[in-house]
Structure formats: C-alpha cells, structure tokens
Amino acid sequence: MTDQPQRITLRRPDDWHLHLRTGAMLKAVLPHSAAQLGRAIVMPNLAPPVVDTARAEIYRDEILAALPAGSHFRPLMTAYLTDGTDADDIEAGHAKGVFTAVKLYPAHATTNSAHGVTDFDKVAPVLDRMAKIGMPLLVHGEVTDQSVDIFDREAVFIDTVLPKLMGRHPDLKIVLEHITTEEGVAVVRQHGPGGKLAATITAHHLMINRSSIFVGGIRPHLYCLPIAKREKHRLALRAAATSGEPWFFFGTDSAPHPIGAKESACGCAGIYTAATAVELYAQVFDEEGALDKLEAFASLNGPAFYGLPVNESFITLEKSGLIVPDVLDVGGNIAVLPFRSGERLDWRLV
Numbered sequence: 001m002t003d004q005p006q007r008i009t010l011r012r013p014d015d016w017h018l019h020l021r022t023g024a025m026l027k028a029v030l031p032h033s034a035a036q037l038g039r040a041i042v043m044p045n046l047a048p049p050v051v052d053t054a055r056a057e058i059y060r061d062e063i064l065a066a067l068p069a070g071s072h073f074r075p076l077m078t079a080y081l082t083d084g085t086d087a088d089d090i091e092a093g094h095a096k097g098v099f100t101a102v103k104l105y106p107a108h109a110t111t112n113s114a115h116g117v118t119d120f121d122k123v124a125p126v127l128d129r130m131a132k133i134g135m136p137l138l139v140h141g142e143v144t145d146q147s148v149d150i151f152d153r154e155a156v157f158i159d160t161v162l163p164k165l166m167g168r169h170p171d172l173k174i175v176l177e178h179i180t181t182e183e184g185v186a187v188v189r190q191h192g193p194g195g196k197l198a199a200t201i202t203a204h205h206l207m208i209n210r211s212s213i214f215v216g217g218i219r220p221h222l223y224c225l226p227i228a229k230r231e232k233h234r235l236a237l238r239a240a241a242t243s244g245e246p247w248f249f250f251g252t253d254s255a256p257h258p259i260g261a262k263e264s265a266c267g268c269a270g271i272y273t274a275a276t277a278v279e280l281y282a283q284v285f286d287e288e289g290a291l292d293k294l295e296a297f298a299s300l301n302g303p304a305f306y307g308l309p310v311n312e313s314f315i316t317l318e319k320s321g322l323i324v325p326d327v328l329d330v331g332g333n334i335a336v337l338p339f340r341s342g343e344r345l346d347w348r349l350v
Contacts, residue, residue, distance in 0.1 A: 005318045005319050005320040006318070006319040007316055007317065007318045007319070007350070008282075008291055008294070008316070008317050009314050009315070009316045009317075010294060010295040010298060010299055010314060010315055010316075010317070011295055011299040011300070011310055011311055011313075011314055012036075012037065012038040012299065012311040012312075012313045012314060012315050013036065013037055013038070013250055013278060013298035013299045013311075013315070014037055014038050014039040014040060014041075014250065014298075014299065014302050014303065014311065015033060015037050015039075015040040015041065015250060015251060015252050015254070015274075015277065016040070016041045016175070016200050016249055016250060016251040016302045016306075017041055017043065017138070017177050017178060017200045017202075017251030017252060017253045018033060018040040018041060018042055018043065018251075018252060018253075018254055018274065019042075019043045019045075019253070019254060019255040019256065019270070020033070020040075020042055020043075020063060020075070021046070021256060022046055022059070022062060024330050024331050024332060024334070025256055025330055025334075025336075026062065026063065026066050027066045028256075028328055028329070028330040028331070028336070029254075029256050029272070029274055029328070029336070030063065030066050030067065030068075030073075031068050032274045032275045032277075032328075033073065033254075033274045033277070034067055034068060034071045034073035035068075035071075035349070036277060036278045036315065036349060037073060037277075038072070038073065038074065038311035038313065039073070039074045039075070039076050039308075039311070040073070040075060040076060041076045041078060041100060041101060041138070041251070042059075042063065042075045042076060042077055042078060043078065043103065044056070044059075044077070044078045044079060044080035044103055045080060045103075045105065046059070048115075049080035049082075049115050050077070050078070050079065050080050051079065051080045051082055051085065051115070052079070052086070052089050052093070053079075053089055053090075053092060053093030053096065053098050053099065056077040056078075056079065056093060056098050056099060057098055059077065060075055060077050060098065063075045072313070076100040076101070077098055077099055077100060078099065078100065078101045078102060078103045078138065079093065079099050079101075079102045079103065080103055080105070080115065080116075081102050081103060081104045081105070081116070081117055081123055081126065081137075082115050082116070082117065082123075083117060083118055083119055083122040083123065084122075085102075085123060085126050086126075087125050087126045087128075087129040090102060090126060090129065090130065090135070091129055091133055091135075094133060094135050095133075099135070100135075100136075100306065101135060101136045101137070101138050101175075101306075102126070102130060102135065102136075102137055102138065103138045103140075104116070104117055104123075104137055104138065104139045104140065105117065105140045106140065106142065106143065106144045106157075107144060120161075120164070120165065120168075124168065124169075127165075127168075127169045127172055128169065130172060131169050131171040131172040131173075132171075134173065134307065135173075136173040136174065136175055136305075136306060137172055137173065137174050137175070138174075138175045138177050139162075139165075139174055139175065139176055139177060140177060140178075140226075141154055141157045141158060141161075141162065141176045141177070141179070141184070141226075142154050142157050142225075142226055143156045143157045143160070143161060150227055151210065151227065151229060151230075153226070154179070154180055154181050154183065154184060154226050154229075155181055155183040158176075158181075158183045158184060158187050159183070162176075162187065166191070166196070166197070170196070171196070172196065173195075173196055173197075173198075173305070174196060174197050174198075175197075175198050175199065175200060175305070176188060176197065176198070176199040176200075177199070177200050177251060177253070178200055178201070178202050178205065178226060178251065178253045179199045179200070179201060179205075179237065180205050180226045180227075180228065180229050180233060180237070181229055181233045181236070182232065182233055182236040184199060185199075185236045185237065185239075185240045188240075188247050188248065189240075189245070189247070192245065192246070192247030193247075195305075197247065198246075198247040198248070198249065198301075198305045199240075199247065199248055199249075200248075200249060200250065200251025200253070201237050201240065201241045201248055201249075201250075201251065202251060202252055202253045202271075202273070203252055203273050203277060203280035203281050203284065203339075204222075204224065204228070204253075204271045204273055204280075204339055205228060205234065205237055206234065206237055206238050206241060206280075206281075206284045207234075207280065207283075207284065207340075208222055208228050208234070209228050209229065209230060209231045209233070209234045210227065210228045210229055210230060211231070212228060213227075213228065220262045220263050220267040221262055221263075221271065221337050221339070222271065223262075223267055223268075223269055223270075223271075224253070224255070224269050224270055224271045225269040225270075227269075238284060238288055239288075241281075241284070241285075241297055242284070242285055242288040242290035242293050242297070243293070244290075244293040244296055244297075246296070246300075246301045246304060246305070247301070247305070248297065248301065249297055249298075249301035249302040249305070250281065250297055250298045250299075250301075250302060251302075252273045252274060252277050253270075253271075253273075254271070254272055254273045254274035254277065255269070255270025255271060255272065256270070256272040256274070256328075256336045257270050257272070257336065258330065258334045258335065258336060259327070259334075259335050259336065259337050260334075262337070271339050272328070272336050272337065272338050272339060273338070273339045275324065275325060275328065275338040275339075276322070276324055276338065276339075276340070276345060278298065278315065278317065278347075278349055279317070279322065279345045279347045279348055279349060280339070280340070280345065281294065281297070281298060282294060282317050282346075282347040283345050283346055283347060285297075286319075286346060286347065299311065315349060315350075316349075316350040317347045317348065317349055317350065318347065318348055318350045319346055319347055320348060321344055321345065321346055321347070321348060322344070322345055322347075322348035323342065323343070323344055323345075324338055324339070324340045324341050324342060324343055324344075324345060325338055325341060326341050326342050327341070
C-alpha cells in the first residue's frame, strides 16, 4: 500500500496584479488564470491604455467574452492614471462597479507606460477624490530618473516619493505593487497596521535574484521590471510573504510577451507566471515551512484590504508534481515561454 500524496485545500485565491493583454494573447492566457483564480486586478497598460470608464467597459466585455464556458472568474478593472485623468469619470466608473482601483505608472517606468504620470500636482485632485470614496491607488514604485541606478529605483522611490504621496493624501489607500527590496518590506510593515498601505509580492521575485538573469549567459525570459535584486532582498520578500502579516498578498504581475519580443535586441520586460501561479507560490511556502500561511496570503489578505468578500469556492493542491509547459501557443506563429518552463514543481492544482 502506497502513501497518498499530501494535499492542501485553500479558499480560491485572487491575483491582485495581472496582465491579460488583448486579442489572441488574451484568449491564450486567460484560461490559465480563470482555472485557478476567483478574481484578478487587471492591468490597464494596453496600447492605447485604459484611461476612462468607457474603455474599461469595452475591455471588461472582451475579457468576459474570452472566458472558458462555465468559468466564474471575475476581472476587476483598473484605470490608467495620466496627468489629465478626470476625477468625475473615475468616481462614476467606481460607482458603476466598473473600476476597482487606479494604477499609477511613473512615465516610462515599464511596458506601455509612456502615458504615465509626470507631475503629482496634476493628479492630486484625482487622488483626493479616490481617498474620499475609498478607492485604492496601485503604485509602480520606482523613480524613472536615468541618473538613478536601475537596481536602486524602488528604494529611491520609497525614500523620496512615497512619503510625499502619503503625506499629501493621508487617507488614500495605497498598494505598492510587486515590491522587490528590503526597503519595500520595511515601509509596508511600518505603515501596514494603519490600514492605508499594503503590497503585492510576485512569485518570480520570491524565486530569482539578479544573478539568475546571467546564469550560463543572458536569460531574457527572467528580465522584468522592477528588475530582480540581490539575494538579501529575495530572502526579505520570502520572509514577508510567508509571515502571515495581512498587508502582504498575492499579485503575480504575470506579463506575457511573445518569445520573439523577449529574445530580441531590445527585449521586453515581463515574466509569464500565470500558467502555474498557485503552484509556484505553494512551492515557496512549502520550502519555507509555511504552508499554513498560504491561504491568508493568497485568498484572505487581498480581499480584506480592498474591502471585498472572500471567494466562496475552494481549490485543492496535491504534492504530486508537474512539469511546467515548454511553450504556450498563441496562434499566428506566436508563442509565450512560461516561467520555469520544462522544470518540475512539487505541487499541482488538482
């Protein structure tokens, strides 16, 4: 008689930072997230970006139309904040249930962020309105000053920009997305108990450091923004994610790009983790001896911060392993390479 594989059952997780793209790419990647998740905060940095309620409704309808039959996955839409964003439109979109949050990209910080914020004075009225109605601001927390080293841009943002933002808008709920540093962990721990600051942590930043990008050569599929940092930062992120502290939660920043766009003279930033998102996090939590903390991180902390109910359904993971798919066929001779492709993970979704 053989021992049965270990199993754990969790309330269905949500992804509080997900890129779904549009068109054929959306149709290819969406089933992976829909199979695992109840909801996801959907990023608005399309081309053109989702800047108002009307565009968000069109994009939401496209996502819903692409869902597999019988899926109950719910996209939570975000508005792309620009210097010219209309506070009335944001409030109206939130009141209609279209917008869940607003995303702040400093101009040129990452993929399709050229329309991002250049002057915080210009967006102050929008942020004031958001604070009034309890609408969270999701922040890509990096400075874009080219004189600042790329590995220091998050720490400099936390030191110079974030205090001014929080000081000027003390009632605004802020999520520092995809934190990558000790400094990010520390500032969230400092302000998290006040209920106004939280952070998402990606699976890939829990698993790679900056040296990983250069193992055996340059590995473009491990290039992302914010870029992976030193090992000490990765360890700080793992300790934070598995701590059980309620101000840290699941946010993959899964960002699919065609293989050709990654393996080019100027490769795109982004790592596609959605194919095995829950399994990747389970791997980390198991390695840290913290499987008992996984449900809080994946399924409870995010809804609590956003003021939303938890999902009513559950998922089960089994420690029988899986091999991550080598490629995801998008169609039209386009393919995406998932994170850890061809490698074995210990856990699989049953």
